[in-house]
Amino acid sequence: MKYSAKTAIAVALTALLAGCGGQEETAQVRDTLIVAQGADAKTLDPHATNDQPSARVAAQIYNQLLTIDADMNVIPDLAVSWESVDANTTVFKLRQGVKFHNGEELKASDVKFTLDRMIDSPTVAHIAGTIKTVDVIDDYTIKITTHQPFGPLLYHLTHTASSILSEKAVTEAGDNYGQQPVGTGPYKFADWAAGDSISLTVNGEYFDGVQEIPNVTFRNIIEGTNRTIALETGEVDVAYDIEPIDKDTVRNHENLQLLEGESLSINYFGFNTRKKPFGDVRVRQAIGYAVNSQDIIDAVVMGSGIPTNSSISTRVFGHSPEAYKYSQDYEKARQLMVEAGYADGFKTTIWTNDNPVRVQIAQVLQAQLRKINIDMAIEVVEWGAFLDGISRGEHDTYLFGWVTVTGDADYGLYPLYHSSAHGGAGNRSFYTDTKMDQMLDAARESVNVEERKALYSDIQIQLQKELPHYPIYVGIQNVGLKKDVKGFQLSPAGHHKLKGVDFES
């Protein structure tokens, strides 16, 4: 026994040492860009999911008709031009000679197939919005008709859910399409080790130029700390969502760099306006004056956020700088509490899911509200139950976030404040205001850019007065990279495109 134990230990040690050697060898070849993110993609069928990790991979495989540049302008992608025929109708001219990864050429029929399939998918139908019909005019021309005028249509067509699929590939793959995606993008799907990584290889026939890096691997590294570690040890080239505390480590590392940018996401503190005392606007305003966003940003996300006056980020079309910006003022807050009849405060609860950032925000809020005698218990609820509970209005107050992925104010405001969207559709404050409904409808149905901007400005000013949500901060997103990774550009929506990324030689 003694001997066999010794032998085993020896073997284990040898294994350890050999392991170290092995790793160095593999690091020599640089034909693969390894990207780490916090979760595995669910499916690469853009119509079957609406989650960020999937979108981040899908963004490399697919193209949409239109896309958004770094300055949030809508620019051509698979559609080279478009024309508004009337308020309800837009005609798109498609790029010619674009090949899907399966060799098929992109035709208008594929676009029709894709959009029809999208409308039928409960998961993403709301992104297709009010699209009524899609008509093929010729192989490279397509006409989209909406039920009523739909201002944000172009923005919605830039969403990853609007990625154009190959009819043939989808039909052939059947139920397994999500694991065998076929797109037109710069990289094509190669392999998926479930739970671990997704491998892509370069698309040699990409219409916008072939990428320099032959392979891309998306690795799933769940723990934030570990993504930084993997970046430091050289196991990955790019790591998404560096933990705020680790940002300086990356920034100050001799081989690493950190890219940061304002995102389209917002974190807000919502009140259930159906419940006492949150039906009273003075109570909501009192809370607005009691909260100090900057403290939250500093304590919880180490400065990776911007205090805001709106439920949509400044980068979203329609953001208004004119809406009122609350700043901490306990005097005013207490006075409003007295006016509302809560001089002695009250007890309430805040719901949050188990996201550590939100749990921490809740703790700071709890401490801040205690100053105006609001005794707020924190209810950490498991995600499924959380979504369920707040959609049904079981909560008093809650912490939530919203990403205006389309980059258009409609997506960020309509579901949150329109009375038709109560509950699961987005309005979990159960805010009900006829005037607000009218303004939101008008802004959605207008196809006039200036008119929409004005309407959204009014909406945001009104919202800050009414304060059904207290918008805490706009998130700053980041990506950590090796210094020799060049050409990486942040996408405000978070699904960064790797097109144009190369290793510095």
Add this chain to the structure above:
Amino acid sequence: MTTILKIQIKTPNNRAVQTDQKTNQGQPQIESPTQDIHQSKSSSESNQESNQGHPKISSPPPDLLSVQGLTITYEVDGEITQAVSDLSLTLKKGETLGLIGETGAGKTTAALGLMGLVPHPPGKIIGGKVVYEGEDLLQLSEEKMRTIRGNKISMIFQDPMTSLNPVMTVGDQIAEVILIHESVTKSQSVTKAMEMLEMVGIPGARYADYPHQFSGGMKQRVVIAIALACNPDLLIADEPTTALDVTIQAQVLDLMKALKEKYNTAMIMITHDLGVVAQVCDKVAIMYAGEIVESGPIRDVYQNTQHPYTKGLFGSIPDLNSTAERLNPIKGLMPDPTDLPSGCRFHPRCPEATALCSTVRPEPVITNAGHSVRCLNCQPVPSTVVPPEALKFVAQESHHV
């Protein structure tokens, strides 16, 4: 060393010598412990002299085994238990000694002491000698001791059900002992093991069977085969038949007797069955609370029982040589070994106890009956029987208390 033994031989056994020595001193009954210690010291010096004084006393066969003043304690939870106190005995080649006593009297511990197998911790041999063929086994290295165990001295344990390793074939268990002690090849050891099986009445073909495939009696035969495989000079049998049912007991006993005679093996038979002793033993020693209270040739002890405990023991057995008129069990229980009574260890239960018994520790004396007894009420025989040199030696042995 050897010479000492030779001197001793003149007396029937150690006990006898001891008795005389006490008598010499005059007043053993009122001797104080301090005096005892003084005495011991001086006697150990004189022991040296006697050693030199009688180098050439010789003739009768030498003792195979001579145990002197063996004392073993256990320490459990900080409490010291006197398991064996001042135990002395001798055995010649071919002789059989019966060691009798109740459960807890210290018989098994004594046997393990001889084998050097007292579990340590908690057990510890704190004094005495175990002289085997002129060597004190207690001084031997563990390695040296191993060459004796199973080879020169073997032991049969009480419970055959648990004495065999359940995951080894019986044959391998026999062959192992042969392989260890004899310079044979593996296959020779197997052949020999099969012979041993046959000898204890088990077909050699069952070599590859496991213990659970045997009955209790058969297992004990296997144990005997292991014990005798290397033809030992001394066999210690610790209640070898207790765990067997009555019909099997006789068979196993007969087998042991036959084999013992065949190989002229000396034997210490530990038992509480007086019948067994009568059947196989030449000598007998009765243990009570870690001490030998009475010992001597079997006929002597059986027919002329002196110690009240022995009397009681015989009295509790129906119809043994009609010594007792009716069943007469001993009252009370064995004392707690961590808290032994003062004076004579048997006095709380002794029907003949006097006031003195609770204060004075009796030493073994040779009584008129001709054998050794550890009882204050028993008168020693006149001192003339034993030469003074021997007395001095024995005095030395008796101080380990």
Add this chain to the structure above:
Amino acid sequence: MSQQITADTLPEAVLEATRSAPKKRSQWLEVWQHLKRNKMAMFGLVILSLVVFAAVFADLIADYETVVIAQNLSDRLQGPSAQYWMGTDEFGRDIFARMIHGTRVSLMVGVLSVAIAIMIGGTLGAVAGYYGGRLDNIIMRVMDIFLAVPSILLAIAIVSALGANLINLMLAIAVSSIPSYARVVRASVLSLRDQEFIEAARAIGASDTRIIFRHIVPNALAPVIVQGALGVATAILSTAGLSFIGLGIQPPEPEWGAMLAGGRQYLRHAWHVTTFPGLAIMITILALNLLGDGLRDALDPRLKH
């Protein structure tokens, strides 16, 4: 005279010593005497006493409202100093004060969840073992099923169905250990059921409930106590594990596991945030294990000298 010895493996004198001892002392006193000599177990006991002491006097050491949960955002993630003995956490709260108060919660979760599990599991096991037959079969098969369902699923189910609070957390941890207590108790009850003193109790007309609770349960207690001591350790670890996946104690209540799991992102930048709760958990669990092992030795006559 000799029947008893066949089963025993120790020299007679030793057995005699242990057998005669209870006459003088109660069984528990004897266990204590034995335990007292086990240095490792006593080390464990001393540690645990300190922990209990901290839990009992936590309020005297640090005030809950003004120190333990009071945020001081300007003093975030400070290292240990004279003012903050163990440094501060991400909200500038005093880690030492939180550690002391965390003792309460950690111990409470550990002890109460085990108590719940013992009560439910023990009762089921006792009933199954005592009545045997069909009932036994049904109970134990259900226990098998519970044993096969991952504890994490049970925990998430309870927390999401009933809400995340201290009581539900304890319940969640308790549920998954119910089967093991049921098994332990059932095994002891089975071995006790047919013993003579139970027959005797039955003969004088004692009710089943009386027999179970007055005669069987006290005698089956020893293995449960050992398992319980180790169970408290496991429960504290499970709490930490649940905190790791986000289902721990409700903030801002301090609890070691939650402090450890919550501080893990600061591991490389503010070592003190995780080190102290981690060490506290480690030492407490070590102590529980040492005590549990010591109790096992003390209660198991076969392992005694």
Add this chain to the structure above:
Amino acid sequence: MEYHLLLLSDRYPMYRFILKRLFLLLPVLLGVSLLVFAIMSFTPGDPAQLILGESAPAEAVAELREEMGLNDPFIVRYASFVGNAITGDLGRSYSTGREVFGEIASRFPNTLTLATLGVLIAIVIGVPVGIISATRQYSLIDSSSMVVALLGVSMPNFWLGLMLILVFSVNLGWLPSGGFSDWSSVILPALTLGTGSAAIITRMTRSSMLEVIRQDYIRTARAKGVAENVVINRHALKNALIPVITVIGLQFGYLLGGAVLTETVYSWPGVGRMMVDAIRQKDTPTVLGTVVFLAAAFSLVNLAVDILYGFIDPRIKSQYK
């Protein structure tokens, strides 16, 4: 350990014994699936809502619920699950649309690798330390090795994992910090898992060994003049191993399904992680699939252990025949 179960099979050939055990497994698996199904159905959280995400209109959720058959009565849904499961179809994941069986099959080798290596490490540490500890009971070696062994089980797994990463990946740069690249990436997670089990195996080996070395047959062996190391290695160890093997089996089974925290820390693509993710996504088919699969694997490991007994202990083997 549980000899009574084995005794049932007295006089039956080995294969009958195995068949019988497999047969006994069925009701347990059925019970497990029913319990899991009930938990998934009656706890809050709507799978349809979770699939659709944070901005799903009520109509979309209702439509999806209908499409998924979530509005059917509980019994109907359960029966259809069991019906499909019998034919080997565990359904498709709600959240990824993959076939559950296929995904389990692709991830299980990872889990198996990790658990096997973890248990091996635990055995390599636990058995020798347990033996040394037992043969020198209450000595300094005993105390210190028990404390070291216990430290392994005293550290929360994820903390130990993070520490190992800091030491071996960050500071020394010897091993990858996570993922499943080549086999060197399995060392740290296996070490993390193994240390916990090592303590348990050490403890069991020690107490089993302590019991065995007090047995009469060990005394017999010593009385035969067998050298002490042979007494321990040849006579005692084999006997002492039987309960140890039970514990090893249990630990192996436990590691197969209970490695969630370690899998998370090391981003290890195993079945445990898959299960927990699925639980949180209310992905009933995946949860059912993984739980039932792991429960079956656990039982099969125990069966294998029981069969293994036969090779170690002839008393048990004879009961199979």
